[in-house]
Amino acid sequence: MLPPTDPHAVVDQLFREESGRVVATLIRVLGDFDLAEEAVQEAFLTALETWPSRGIPDNPGAWIMTTARNRAIDRLRRRKRLAEKAELLGREAAIEAEVAAVDPEASIDAESDVSPIADDRLRLIFTCCHPALAIDARVALTLRTLGGLSTPEIARAFLVPEVTLAQRLVRAKRKIRDAGIPYRVPPDHDLPERLDGVLRVLYLVFNEGYGASSGDRLIRRELSTEAIRLGRVLVDLMPDEPEALGLLALMLLHDARREARTGGDGELVLLEDQDRGRWNRPRIDEGRELLERALRMRRVGPMQLQAAIAALHDDAETPADTDWQEIAGLYAALRRIEPTPIVELNRAVAVAMALGPEAGLRLVDALVAGGELDTYPYLHAARADLLRRLGRSSEAAAAYTRALELTANEAERTFLDGRLAEVASG
Amino acid sequence: MRYLLLIYTQEQLEPTGDAAGAEFAAYGAFTNEVRDRGIYQAGEALRPTTTATTVRVRDGQTVTTDGPFAETKEALGGFYMVDATDLDDAIQLAAKIPGAKHGSIEIRPIFEYGAAEGSSSEAVGAAG
Numbered sequence: 250m251l252p253p254t255d256p257h258a259v260v261d262q263l264f265r266e267e268s269g270r271v272v273a274t275l276i277r278v279l280g281d282f283d284l285a286e287e288a289v290q291e292a293f294l295t296a297l298e299t300w301p302s303r304g305i306p307d308n309p310g311a312w313i314m315t316t317a318r319n320r321a322i323d324r325l326r327r328r329k330r331l332a333e334k335a336e337l338l339g340r341e342a343a344i345e346a347e348v349a350a351v352d353p354e355a356s357i358d359a360e361s362d363v364s365p366i367a368d369d370r371l372r373l374i375f376t377c378c379h380p381a382l383a384i385d386a387r388v389a390l391t392l393r394t395l396g397g398l399s400t401p402e403i404a405r406a407f408l409v410p411e412v413t414l415a416q417r418l419v420r421a422k423r424k425i426r427d428a429g430i431p432y433r434v435p436p437d438h439d440l441p442e443r444l445d446g447v448l449r450v451l452y453l454v455f456n457e458g459y460g461a462s463s464g465d466r467l468i469r470r471e472l473s474t475e476a477i478r479l480g481r482v483l484v485d486l487m488p489d490e491p492e493a494l495g496l497l498a499l500m501l502l503h504d505a506r507r508e509a510r511t512g513g514d515g516e517l518v519l520l521e522d523q524d525r526g527r528w529n530r531p532r533i534d535e536g537r538e539l540l541e542r543a544l545r546m547r548r549v550g551p552m553q554l555q556a557a558i559a560a561l562h563d564d565a566e567t568p569a570d571t572d573w574q575e576i577a578g579l580y581a582a583l584r585r586i587e588p589t590p591i592v593e594l595n596r597a598v599a600v601a602m603a604l605g606p607e608a609g610l611r612l613v614d615a616l617v618a619g620g621e622l623d624t625y626p627y628l629h630a631a632r633a634d635l636l637r638r639l640g641r642s643s644e645a646a647a648a649y650t651r652a653l654e655l656t657a658n659e660a661e662r663t664f665l666d667g668r669l670a671e672v673a674s675g
Numbered sequence: 676m677r678y679l680l681l682i683y684t685q686e687q688l689e690p691t692g693d694a695a696g697a698e699f700a701a702y703g704a705f706t707n708e709v710r711d712r713g714i715y716q717a718g719e720a721l722r723p724t725t726t727a728t729t730v731r732v733r734d735g736q737t738v739t740t741d742g743p744f745a746e747t748k749e750a751l752g753g754f755y756m757v758d759a760t761d762l763d764d765a766i767q768l769a770a771k772i773p774g775a776k777h778g779s780i781e782i783r784p785i786f787e788y789g790a791a792e793g794s795s796s797e798a799v800g801a802a803g
Contacts, residue, residue, distance in 0.1 A: 381762055429761040
């Protein structure tokens with residue numbers, strides 16, 4: 250017996266931490282996403298029903314695994330009986346196929362089969378993030394099967410109707426089955442590209458939870474926490490992949506500022522205005538250690554570079570202490586790997602901070618001439634800010650006006666309105 | 676698992692002269708590769724869409740028109756049918772088809788009726 254704890258709390262925590270692992274193992278054994286998920290959910294329900302009266306078992310994780318396996322066998326037997334009746338109706342082919350593919354006698358009676366292989370969750374991550382699935386399906390599937398988030402929770406986080414999200418999950422699982430998406434860790438020659446895809450999904454989940462846009466704040470926080478948790482799982486399973494370490498470091502180094510980046514009314518507080526005393530130091534330290542471990546492997550990548558930039562911001566005791574020169578250099582390195590205008594805009598801002606607004610404006614004007622970011626509000630807001638600092642008020646006002654036209658976010662509009670009034674009166 | 680690999684290319688951009696010869700040889704090499712692996716089931720090149728005829732039956736009337744239904748940039752130019760291990764295997768094969776370099780390959784799993792006994796595939800992914 251464990252020390253007397255509230256069984257509900259134990260089940261809740263166990264669900265978050267263990268359901269992904271148990272689902273992953275059962276999918277391998279059963280070869281069926283839905284059956285595995287349903288069986289695991291039933292096992293947790295049984296735990297909620299029985300643990301309060303009978304006590305929490307010594308090894309709750311193993312108990313859940315065994316119970317889920319038994320539930321799966323029950324379900325398969327029921328399906329088999331259904332199949333016998335259906336045969337009379339002449340529909341044997343479809344159902345026989347289903348039962349034959351997941352024969353309970355053949356595959357799960359042996360106890361050893363459900364002993365979790367560390368690889369199971371890794372297989373599941375790569376299957377859920379397969380490039381043949383649409384990106385929104387990858388995100389939903391990862392959160393649902395590995396994160397144990399419920400369909401309504403994910404729907405609320407991404408502001409889509411529950412029905413839409415449920416359909417997205419059904420379609421994704423059907424494609425995995427019907428298109429023959431394999432349930433395995435990709436071979437070495439595919440690994441760099443496929444791992445990159447997994448990291449992108451996790452980073453997207455993190456950003457969705459970190460971004461200042463709209464949505465239920467509690468659920469959003471949950472997304473970031475979940476992305477970090479899955480990032481830790483990935484680092485545990487692939488300790489020699491510097492970009493996996495880099496992603497975890499990047500998420501921790503950003504998440505450390507979470508408390509300081511919203512004000513009392515939920516408004517966004519810019520990095521330079523944040524109370525740095527409210528930054529989470531242990532998180533920063535952990536992030537930096539992970540980043541150093543990654544950098545020692547000498548295979549630099551975009552996640553590590555972005556983590557290094559975040560670390561430089563976290564290192565500065567005041568905004569004035571920020572090493573902008575170094576940050577501009579890191580953005581230049583990032584641009585060589587990911588030559589996107591957004592990266593170039595970030596570099597321009599860092600250059601302006603390091604060398605003065607004039608140098609930054611030259612780069613920003615080149616981006617404006619390129620035209621690719623014309624509808625991107627931050628381009629015009631950044632340009633407006635540089636013009637303002639150079640005292641070119643009327644040009645600054647025009648750029649602020651353009652940024653305002655493109656921004657829907659209330660907090661950002663308030664900020665831009667204030668700046669516009671300032672340059673218009675000055 | 677059987678997959679149809681549909682080769683879509685822009686007919687105007689088809690290689691000519693020496694390049695056409697090189698592409699023909701590359702297709703030959705690809706065909707030999709899938710034959711050697713024992714996964715080749717079928718493969719053909721199609722004559723261009725200028726030779727195509729479209730048939731529809733509406734209200735019991737057969738309507739025949741010249742050419743493909745819609746003016747599309749990329750047209751179906753040929754196909755392979757292979758018995759690949761799984762989608763990853765099929766993706767790798769598709770990437771080796773010469774037309775992938777200037778056109779695109781659509782991978783479609785074959786609908787196997789009575790999949791349980793018919794398919795030679797390994798049970799991967801969510802079999803069911």
